[in-house]
Amino acid sequence: MRIRANRAYVGWSHACGLAQVSWPEAGGVTDDRGFEDFYLAQAPRLLRAMVAVAASRSDAEDVTQEALARVWQRWEKVSRLENPAGYLHRVALNHYFSLGAKTRRSMGGFLHLVGPDEIDGVDERDALRRMLSSLTPRQRAALVVTDYLGYESDAAGKVLGVRPGTVRRLSSQGRARLREVTKEVAR
């Protein structure tokens, strides 16, 4: 699948430059087995997080695959970091926003027709995702990193490549917007 998106995030990708990553090192495993354990623990959560940020399953899969591939390639070094998961999240978000600045291209993704009994669940998820879609990508990313992935502002700033104050501002704006949308839906 390939998508040409009509969005651009100029500037954000620079703020997320990979060179700024400076997680402290700690002892860690260095073999593929170690990566597989890491993958099993982190990949499902990262994919869900990226679905929420990207608002697109195919984009989320693409970004998740790319981030995991990059981390795997550097696993000997990454596994020694104090927080390899933080590095993974940073790489994924950095990659997502850098894609946004170029022509967005999505791979994979499949649809199927659902039966009538599945429509209700789909409608609820659809409504929730539309609520998330009412936020800007940066607001979504800030909320996902802080509220879903559970980072404090300082660490969230490191993951997002912005100052902690910026994370707090984006999160606050995002929550306010969600409250507004919730009220609109309730009416």
Place this chain on the structure above:
Amino acid sequence: MSDEVRELIERATDDVRLPEGFLGRVEKRKRRREARSKLVVIVVPLAVFAVASIPLLRGFGLLGPKTGPSQTLGATAGSPPPDVISKLQAAAERLAGPNMSATATPPTSAEVVGSTYAQAEKVAMSGDYSTGAPQDASVWVVQMLGDFTGYDATSPLGSQLPTGTAFMFIFDPSSGNVTDWGMGPPVDLAKLGTVFQMPVDITPTGGVMHHMGARAAPVVQVTLSAPTTTKDGGIVVKPGVGTPAITAAEALAAAKRAGGEGGFHPARILLAYVSWHGNPEWLVSFQGGNVCQISDGGGINPSPAVGASPMMCIGNAETSRIDATSGRWIETFSGGGPTFAPSAAASVPLPSIEQLIQSY
């Protein structure tokens, strides 16, 4: 509010699961990244050094005049048997011709060497990792020199076609299929074993014979009768409500302006008026072409029809979303594969809007 947001995100994504084979796709990407890194770090400096050294060494008499592979086909142990030679020649002619400009000078001979699939991929395909044959399978590697342009290569629409001064392919005699092909700078096949010279008769036809001719594609308007959604993306597409502000013809024109026709001539164009996430939109689908991409593969059609492209690509439909109120282009996506050559794909256009949306 933090807990509520977390719960919202969890509920919005509670149907998201890692697809089957996800780790394998991650590994494939990792291997590609490693191959690219090795190429940049090792091959480029070595190639520059080697090229720069040749005239110098020749000048000092340390290197003899350039000679081709010395072994004669069929006269030495290890040479491919006659029935394989004819298959290799046929494959060379079928693959190389469409990937040379019609004005290019074709090669008259090819280098052939026997190897294992793993070694062949490593040397001839720059370390590309694929599963075209078992790693220990005995294969033949063929290389031809000339000016090649990847008219049949898988590449994103709008990107430059790949080029190379050597064209290589790997042939698996047990299946009779070409498993990999590509082009780039020449590689030293002597690393794989004894190299034989094989005469070939290549007719360059790139950009001429193997692309679908322009045609007036029939335009069909279809109606979605029931809601359709994704299994994982939560995209809900329902039948359009009321009368759209812009006509089907205007939507088609908007899709064409946006490049939705892609790089192929469609066999059929489907239009459907739908409600996409509640927004009135036209789906305009150009179908029956050959939509290829690098990232998720593409490959070789092992048994292309006579005159058909040897490429196998992942889709045969390119679909644009056009806002039915303003006529604004929203996005274009492609899929619907896997399918074979353009000529084959053209004979099986997707029949309905539901299948169209399935490719999203």
